[in-house]
Amino acid sequence: MKPIQVNIKHLRTLKKMSQERLADELAWSRSMIGSYEEGRSEPPIDRLIDLSSYFSIPIDILVRNDLRKAKNTSFIEVGNKRVLFPVTVNEDNEDLIEIIPAKASAGYLSGYDDPEYIEQLQKIKLPFLPTGTHRAFPIKGDSMLPVKDGAFIVAKFVDAIADVKNGRTYIILTKDDGLVYKRVYIPEGDLVHLLLSSDNKSYEPYLIARENILEIWEFTCCINTQEYDEKELKLSSIMTMFQELKVELEAIKRL
Numbered sequence: 266m267k268p269i270q271v272n273i274k275h276l277r278t279l280k281k282m283s284q285e286r287l288a289d290e291l292a293w294s295r296s297m298i299g300s301y302e303e304g305r306s307e308p309p310i311d312r313l314i315d316l317s318s319y320f321s322i323p324i325d326i327l328v329r330n331d332l333r334k335a336k337n338t339s340f341i342e343v344g345n346k347r348v349l350f351p352v353t354v355n356e357d358n359e360d361l362i363e364i365i366p367a368k369a370s371a372g373y374l375s376g377y378d379d380p381e382y383i384e385q386l387q388k389i390k391l392p393f394l395p396t397g398t399h400r401a402f403p404i405k406g407d408s409m410l411p412v413k414d415g416a417f418i419v420a421k422f423v424d425a426i427a428d429v430k431n432g433r434t435y436i437i438l439t440k441d442d443g444l445v446y447k448r449v450y451i452p453e454g455d456l457v458h459l460l461l462s463s464d465n466k467s468y469e470p471y472l473i474a475r476e477n478i479l480e481i482w483e484f485t486c487c488i489n490t491q492e493y494d495e496k497e498l499k500l501s502s503i504m505t506m507f508q509e510l511k512v513e514l515e516a517i518k519r520l
Contacts, residue, residue, distance in 0.1 A: 266304065269313075272332045274302040276320050291315050362389050362419060365444075367403035374443045377480060398422040399485060402436045402444060408463035409434070409446050412487055418446055420482030426475055429459070430483075437461070438480040439473060 277287050277298075284298040293312070300306045308316065317324045326332075363386040365373055376382030389401070401417045412418070420436045423429060431451045438444055447461035452472070459478070462470035 269328045270304045275333045362399045364401045408468045410465045417488040423481040434484040436482040440477045
């Protein structure tokens, strides 16, 4: 049974739609829907595009992933669109995202450039991410509300400080402070510092010397874990949590 076959029926069922209703929505025939769901034929590329647009799910996800594992509490939110999506670990070890566990985040400063340290980290696969190297970093405190303590920021590696975009949010690794998540501003006429600002205005912005920055990671998405209690957020539970689709992935609007 191919993923596209079960996915059409599953997504239709989640929307509580009959084959006739979905056929009307897509301007197809009911028999066409039945043929695809029963595996008697497969939709050509133009109809895959129709399905992708209607359900707001990328074509490669529709044809490669079994979406029946997705539950109503599991989605990627981009703007006003919610996309059901199964989070899986890639068995081929391709494009995996390392998870920096909260209790070990202090050790990242000494291990960030150690291949053995990075290799032992738990890894997940989030296929909706853009190309590039990504990692998931734990957030502590309330300085970047609405991102709360215990959340994870998935961020993309930035090759050079010159690529930093004024006013965007970044995970920054510094020699003195370790990992911090801040909104970054480029002071006019200052080629030596960056200004790090918290979205929670109870915290004062501060300057940091560029020479003290070891790594910069640009925000891609936030994984909220606030619905879990402390014992569920142990390192041994993080992978299970992702795989069982019990997290909310939401893209936060960039100002």
